[in-house]
Amino acid sequence: MTKPVWLTTAVICSALALGACSSTRLGGPPxxxxxxxxxxxxxxxxxxxxxxxxxAPLPPLAGAPVAPDMTTPPAGGTDIAGLPPAxxxxxxxxxxxxxxxxxxxxxxxxxNWSVQTSGGSCRVQLSSSPALDLYRASxxxxxxxxxxxxxxxxxxxxxxYLYQTGGAVTARLRGSSSSLSGVLAKSGAPLxxxx
Numbered sequence: 001m002t003k004p005v006w007l008t009t010a011v012i013c014s015a016l017a018l019g020a021c022s023s024t025r026l027g028g029p030p031x032x033x034x035x036x037x038x039x040x041x042x043x044x045x046x047x048x049x050x051x052x053x054x055x056a057p058l059p060p061l062a063g064a065p066v067a068p069d070m071t072t073p074p075a076g077g078t079d080i081a082g083l084p085p086a087x088x089x090x091x092x093x094x095x096x097x098x099x100x101x102x103x104x105x106x107x108x109x110x111x112n113w114s115v116q117t118s119g120g121s122c123r124v125q126l127s128s129s130p131a132l133d134l135y136r137a138s139x140x141x142x143x144x145x146x147x148x149x150x151x152x153x154x155x156x157x158x159x160x161y162l163y164q165t166g167g168a169v170t171a172r173l174r175g176s177s178s179s180l181s182g183v184l185a186k187s188g189a190p191l192x193x194x195x
Contacts, residue, residue: 106135106155108177113193117184119143124162124193126153134163146170146186160193 110128115121122142129136134152142148149164160180162170171191173182180193 109153109155109160111195113180113195115139115142115147116192116194117144117147118189122147124150126160137162144184146184 107128110126113124113126115124120143122139122144124137124139124142124147127136127138131152134154137150137153139147139150142150146164147162147170150162150170151165152163154161154163158174160173160182162173164170169185171182171184173180173191173193175181175193178195182191183189184191
């Protein structure tokens with residue numbers, strides 16, 4: 001019976017590898033062979049820099065916002081990039097600066113809303129129940145055809161989106177968890193929601 005070629009090759013490679021392990025070059029015991037060449041020591045090579053080493057920040061990615069430089073401003077009153085120095089951090093106990101009252105989460109928007117449009121008023125309920133990748137919504141008493149079809153909503157990037165059957169955007173609104181304002185998508189008519 002003949003052995004497969006791959007098995008024979010594997011045995012030969014293993015024997016060569018084991019033989020290399022006992023070589024004097026790898027720290028093994030010296031072997032005697034009839035044609036052994038004399039071993040000569042090679043002096044170690046020192047690493048020498050080929051030129052001056054420079055450090056510089058990488059350029060920003062195309063389209064990415066530039067982060068402010070965090071270096072200490074020089075005596076001229078500007079940082080290395082030529083920008084004015086950053087304001088000092090706020091002290092503990094100091095009142096926070098007033099910001100726009102935008103909701104910070106989708107859950108802040110859940111609930112019943114009173115809707116005001118140029119065509120009248122109605123009610124919209126925003127639910128926390130998922131509907132595929134959106135959330136369920138319902139409208140009642142809306143004379144506007146687009147508003148009456150609202151069945152889903154979402155909160156993205158500080159805006160509330162109202163959707164109708166088929167996935168079309170009915171309205172986009174922005175504001176706080178108690179008052180939103182925006183426009184109807186098709187007509188551009190103003191729209192406001194209040195609690």
